[in-house]
Amino acid sequence: MFEIFLERFRQKTRTVAFPASLPALPPRFRGRPFIDADRCAAAGGCCSCVAACPWHAISFENTKPALDMGMCIFCGECACACPQRALVFTTDWRLASTDRDALVVRPAAYASPRQPGGQGAGLRASSGLADDDDERLYVLPELPITSVTSLAAAFARSFRLRQVTAAGCGACEADLNVLGTVVYDMGRFGIDFVASPRHADAIALTGPAPRNMRAALLDCYAAMPAPKVIIAVGACAISGGMFRRVAPPAPDSIQGAPPQCRPALFIPGCPPHPCTTLDAFLRFLDQRTPR
Amino acid sequence: MLADDVAGLLLAARTEIGSSYPSLTPDIAALHLFERVLYEKFAILPEGHPWLKPVRFDNPAGPGVGEMNFYRIDGDEVHEVAVGPIHAGVIECGHFRFQCLGEEVLYLEISLGYHHRGVEAMLTGGPLARILPLIETVAGDSTAAHAFACCTLLEGLSETLPSPRGQHIRALALELERLACHTGDIGAIAGDVGFLPTSAFCGRLRGDWLNMSAMLCGSRFSRGLFVSGGTAFDLDPALAHVLTDKVVLAARDVQGAVRLIWNSPSVMARLTGIGVLPASVAASLGVVGPPARASGLARDARRSHPLPCLPALEKICVADRGDVGDRTALRYDEALASAALCQNILKDLPAGGCRAEKQEKIYALAPKHIAVALVEGWRGEVCHVALTDEFGHFAAYSIVDPSFHNWAGLAYALRRQQISDFPLCNKSFNLSYCGHDL
Numbered sequence: 001m002f003e004i005f006l007e008r009f010r011q012k013t014r015t016v017a018f019p020a021s022l023p024a025l026p027p028r029f030r031g032r033p034f035i036d037a038d039r040c041a042a043a044g045g046c047c048s049c050v051a052a053c054p055w056h057a058i059s060f061e062n063t064k065p066a067l068d069m070g071m072c073i074f075c076g077e078c079a080c081a082c083p084q085r086a087l088v089f090t091t092d093w094r095l096a097s098t099d100r101d102a103l104v105v106r107p108a109a110y111a112s113p114r115q116p117g118g119q120g121a122g123l124r125a126s127s128g129l130a131d132d133d134d135e136r137l138y139v140l141p142e143l144p145i146t147s148v149t150s151l152a153a154a155f156a157r158s159f160r161l162r163q164v165t166a167a168g169c170g171a172c173e174a175d176l177n178v179l180g181t182v183v184y185d186m187g188r189f190g191i192d193f194v195a196s197p198r199h200a201d202a203i204a205l206t207g208p209a210p211r212n213m214r215a216a217l218l219d220c221y222a223a224m225p226a227p228k229v230i231i232a233v234g235a236c237a238i239s240g241g242m243f244r245r246v247a248p249p250a251p252d253s254i255q256g257a258p259p260q261c262r263p264a265l266f267i268p269g270c271p272p273h274p275c276t277t278l279d280a281f282l283r284f285l286d287q288r289t290p291r
Numbered sequence: 292m293l294a295d296d297v298a299g300l301l302l303a304a305r306t307e308i309g310s311s312y313p314s315l316t317p318d319i320a321a322l323h324l325f326e327r328v329l330y331e332k333f334a335i336l337p338e339g340h341p342w343l344k345p346v347r348f349d350n351p352a353g354p355g356v357g358e359m360n361f362y363r364i365d366g367d368e369v370h371e372v373a374v375g376p377i378h379a380g381v382i383e384c385g386h387f388r389f390q391c392l393g394e395e396v397l398y399l400e401i402s403l404g405y406h407h408r409g410v411e412a413m414l415t416g417g418p419l420a421r422i423l424p425l426i427e428t429v430a431g432d433s434t435a436a437h438a439f440a441c442c443t444l445l446e447g448l449s450e451t452l453p454s455p456r457g458q459h460i461r462a463l464a465l466e467l468e469r470l471a472c473h474t475g476d477i478g479a480i481a482g483d484v485g486f487l488p489t490s491a492f493c494g495r496l497r498g499d500w501l502n503m504s505a506m507l508c509g510s511r512f513s514r515g516l517f518v519s520g521g522t523a524f525d526l527d528p529a530l531a532h533v534l535t536d537k538v539v540l541a542a543r544d545v546q547g548a549v550r551l552i553w554n555s556p557s558v559m560a561r562l563t564g565i566g567v568l569p570a571s572v573a574a575s576l577g578v579v580g581p582p583a584r585a586s587g588l589a590r591d592a593r594r595s596h597p598l599p600c601l602p603a604l605e606k607i608c609v610a611d612r613g614d615v616g617d618r619t620a621l622r623y624d625e626a627l628a629s630a631a632l633c634q635n636i637l638k639d640l641p642a643g644g645c646r647a648e649k650q651e652k653i654y655a656l657a658p659k660h661i662a663v664a665l666v667e668g669w670r671g672e673v674c675h676v677a678l679t680d681e682f683g684h685f686a687a688y689s690i691v692d693p694s695f696h697n698w699a700g701l702a703y704a705l706r707r708q709q710i711s712d713f714p715l716c717n718k719s720f721n722l723s724y725c726g727h728d729l
């Protein structure tokens with residue numbers, strides 16, 4: 001017993017300061033992408049990034065690239081391929097939105113940060129991807145998370161999640177699991193994982209949901225009491241990710257959450273960083289997170 | 292393909308087969324799943340196979356997932372417990388059928404395939420320009436092990452030598468992965484017996500190891516680190532220094548956290564003698580990785596089949612009882628050995644670039660070749676085999692995750708145990724569903 005106290009004393013309290021303050025992320029962390037419209041135009045609309053993406057997450061829209069974070073695995077190939085360094089991965093961890101279309105990143109004007117350290121402070125680009133050092137700081141507008149107000153009110157103080165792995169590889173699951181440890185201690189916000197769908201308000205869905213998992217997923221969803229929502233965690237659950245197969249035959253198409261249970265919240269990443277997920281959960285419940 | 296671990300040899304054999312052949316499973320139990328997969332994929336019938344059932348249910352016209360004849364024990368007092376596919380925790384999916392007499396489990400059958408995504412089929416005809424991101428998701432918690440195996444294959448087939456520096460950084464990522472998973476699982480085992488101090492400490496420490504991988508490459512799961520010929524990210528002396536300090540600190544905390552288990556008789560009583568996998572059974576089922584070593588089989592691909600530019604592992608950790616306690620202790624020993632290995636790697640990183648010189652050659656693979664890669668991941672030996680056609684494309688790409696060997700070992704370990712011992716046994720193996728289902 002004494003030894004346990006001693007060890008506890010030695011290992012100290014390790015719960016992260018986030019969300020009370022900004023999370024400490026490694027410099028090489030690849031977060032929300034930004035495409036600088038001027039630089040992109042300077043490259044004359046070359047399609048280097050579109051061709052570089054292994055998973056067709058970038059498409060051409062009126063001669064301009066449009067990067068769908070819902071399909072992106074944040075490998076960074078596109079940033080390396082861009083001759084103008086117009087496309088960068090910032091260290092912004094806030095990727096989630098309730099609006100699927102908002103996950104598409106299009107070229108935008110570069111805005112320099114207003115004041116260092118304060119509101120709207122800029123974030124660096126991820127280091128280690130390109131050879132040149134990017135000294136710029138990026139300010140990205142918040143992606144919309146609008147939980148239906150009645151839902152937010154209903155779930156505000158207690159939000160119970162049933163995690164369903166629809167053929168996820170285990171990485172999204174591991175970084176969801178970590179939210180329950182002393183490090184993120186999600187329970188302090190009234191958010192917890194529960195064992196039964198009967199006790200759940202939401203499914204945190206991971207994986208591309210291939211044929212063999214669909215029936216189990218739908219059964220689980222049906223077993224939940226209303227109001228209920230689906231939260232798609234990771235590229236696979238949002239779009240099928242690398243396993244995306246939309247072509248017929250239909251039973252073998254893979255596109256993430258099936259049409260019968262459309263997600264209300266999308267959390268991109270492969271896998272999303274725990275801070276990305278926690279930020280999404282909190283904002284979904286109308287709780288404030290640091291900007 | 293056969294491996295001779297003692298001589299460090301790989302042996303290739305081939306034969307012509309028609310639509311059927313006499314099953315080898317009755318003599319060599321370790322082949323039972325391989326024969327089932329061959330039958331499921333190519334309809335080659337192993338005559339006399341005692342257990343010919345679907346493995347991954349990948350035929351849309353065939354039986355639906357989980358539809359098969361389960362082994363059943365009849366009797367007035369016997370009852371059946373069915374669990375899954377969706378389990379209670381944050382965990383992958385699979386179906387378990389227990390035949391129980393009261394609380395005692397007489398027999399456990401495990402039916403998987405729910406996570407079948409068709410990875411091998413996606414690889415055939417490749418190499419895809421960017422095969423690695425896909426390989427990284429074969430089993431998400433073994434990203435480094437699978438990526439390492441795939442890179443080794445590609446390098447072998449394109450006759451490129453990996454950069455020695457890159458190879459060492461890869462080895463570092465592999466050990467960090469081992470440390471994260473061993474630490475996390477020891478914590479989970481403690482959690483399953485309700486011993487919260489170790490569970491809480493290890494939950495945190497696991498994240499610390501993952502964060503070290505993120506310092507290396509930006510991803511907690513080493514995503515994007517491995518490229519053919521080396522690694523995408525290098526380590527400067529400053530980062531190596533920071534990482535060394537973190538490894539030392541975290542290893543010390545792991546020691547402190549796990550020692551609490553060894554000094555708590557109530558915990559040890561719960562772990563000792565539970566879920567025994569005798570050495571003879573482990574050997575005949577072909578079990579690999581920590582469960583094999585905990586049962587006394589000195590199997591470790593890092594020693595028997597070291598990878599290019601890397602020294603062979605000096606000492607294999609082994610235990611002998613093969614119970615949950617031994618599997619826990621073994622993983623603790625391995626974690627500490629692995630932390631020492633990380634420090635060594637960080638101390639003497641070879642000079643030079645972290646990627647091989649000739650990048651463009653890498654996806655030009657030798658036609659009509661076969662290549663094999665063996666990598667000892669944290670869960671055991673990861674094996675990738677590729678066969679190229681006359682154009683240097685993959686005619687077949689086959690992946691054997693250690694889980695593929697070990698699920699049968701878990702089912703065996705549960706015989707004559709209490710049903711409440713299942714979580715403990717399960718955690719001490721911690722097998723991958725998607726690595727099995729592909």
Ligand code: SF4
Pocket residue numbers: 052053054055056057058067071072073074075076077078079
């Ligand atoms: S980072 Fe995303 S968009 Fe860019 S190449 Fe990789 S998958 Fe495609």
